[in-house]
Amino acid sequence: MDFGTGGIMIKVKNLTKKYGDFTAVDNISFTVQEGTVCVIIGPSGCGKSTTLKTINRMLEPTAGDIFIDGKNVLDLKLEILRRGIGYVIQYVGLFPHMTVGENIAVVPKLLDWGKSRIGARVALLLEMVGLDPSAYRDKYPNELSGGEAQRIGVARALAADPPILLMDEPFGAVDPLNREVLQREFVRIQRELKKTVLFVTHDLDEAVRIADRIIIMKNGTIVQNDIPEIILASPKNKFVHDFVGSDRALKRLSRFIVSQYMHRPVSVEMGEKLLNEATQLREQKHIRYIWVVDSGKRLIGWLDTGIVDKNTSIEDAVTKVAQGKITVREDSTLREVLAKMLGEGVKVVPVVDADRRVIGEVSLKDIEKITEEVDASWKE
């Protein structure tokens, strides 16, 4: 299929869904741009899942129209429509009698792909979601952890390379630690694949982390539909304000990626000259803290130039840090940075790459600057 870039991929127009006298979704309209992630969020019973399920017609709308790439979904044959839309649900729904590979191959098989094409696709997808194809292909779902199962669920939804993904609280049943890992992986995969994603959740942190746009729903209606920064900075009314919570400045930090805010680090190589260089840095540039690295630029620890004099030994001067304890990565969010700082009681953290080489640093001042901006825009 050929899709233009940046156009409207999903268009929902005056959608209403009633169950008897109860109106689950009340005359809502919105669009999702191609290649973006739109998150629908709201309290239980706000109609967010119902809305999502009308897109692939798991539920039929009572009134209104839904267009996918300009075509009314009601004009498409049900099965054809669904095979072109990836669908991920909270309970994963991996088929227990099929291996991981067979589960992923379901839609390609429905589309009559050849055997070798399916095999190659399965391997590619498993790698994409971070699982070793040779180890996982022949496993059965009951041999997987919750996080692994959900990865397979995402791989299965992507199997036939659909332009659209519908995700209904996909990470809701995963423990918080794994959920964050999955969210990060999702962002990474999405950056690569640029699918049009409609994602339902009740977890605002999750929404803020992954969304290009957030739709907040209440009692079947849309309360606010904006980019996450605006939702967090200027909630439209009291409902959104309360829903977003008083810690919205903190939440907003997860919209900022370290790579955009890190500075060049000051680091000195471990060795005999270490203390001399440290003293020089203090006296000439008034630098208090410096990173100590080995010959490969890999982090060993940090050093307070203020306590260095002729009598200190290198061992006393350098505070060694354990792997990963205060370091952050280029793709970490400023919220994670702040959590590290508070947890370890430091005001600056080093940014390291995959080989633990120091490539930058972020300070508490940088973070304060961003939170001040939020406060300012809220007061206006």
Add this chain to the structure above:
Amino acid sequence: MERVNRQKILRWIPIAGVSVLFLLIVFDRRFLELLLAFIFPGETVVIYPRAGLPGLLGEHLLLVLFSSLAAVGIGVAVGVFVTRPAGREYLHLVNDLSSLAQTIPPVAVLALAVPFIGFGFKPTVLALFLYSILPIIRNSVAGIETISPYLIEAARGMGMTRLQVLLKIELPLALRVIMAGIRTSVVINVGTATVGAVVGAGGLGTPIISGLVRENPAFVIEGAVAAALLAFLMDQYLGRIEQGLSERYGLEAGG
């Protein structure tokens, strides 16, 4: 791996032993004669004279085969029908009927059947069919109904037609439970079919009835032992198939 194989082989030994014993009793007339003469030294005739065990076994198996095949075919079909949207309104009715019918003892079913459908082979097959269809319907419904609705949602959401969902998801997942129903029904059938002799259907019940009438316990034992061993072996072999199915589908750990 070797340990598992060893265990598997060990578990087959008792079944293999009983199988050999069964074949000896049915097909080696001299062995049977010696055995029965040893147990009943007072009887002059220890083997039912009017028909040999191989022929009786054949009749017996035909009774079971016809009634069970029909029961499996129709039972699974009914189970599938009442779990479809179109047939769902009959689900409770079918469930109630099958649990009610299960409370009637099999012998009573035959006894009740005779006045309506008469004597002989065909009526007996019909009565056996009616009785043995119930565990199959019940298990088909249970097997399909216990599948998580999320699996069906996932399958439908991926673009499977209703027929594909049934064939690729529901039936494979329900197969183990359905197979358990078939096993129960066949084993009950093997036992119940002996009563068929009363209504003139032949089978392994014939020497039993004759023995009772002529007060010759050897005849009774001849038929009863053969029928009991047959039921035991059916149960064991079908059980193995059932287990093989669940292993093949990786469902041992609860699925």
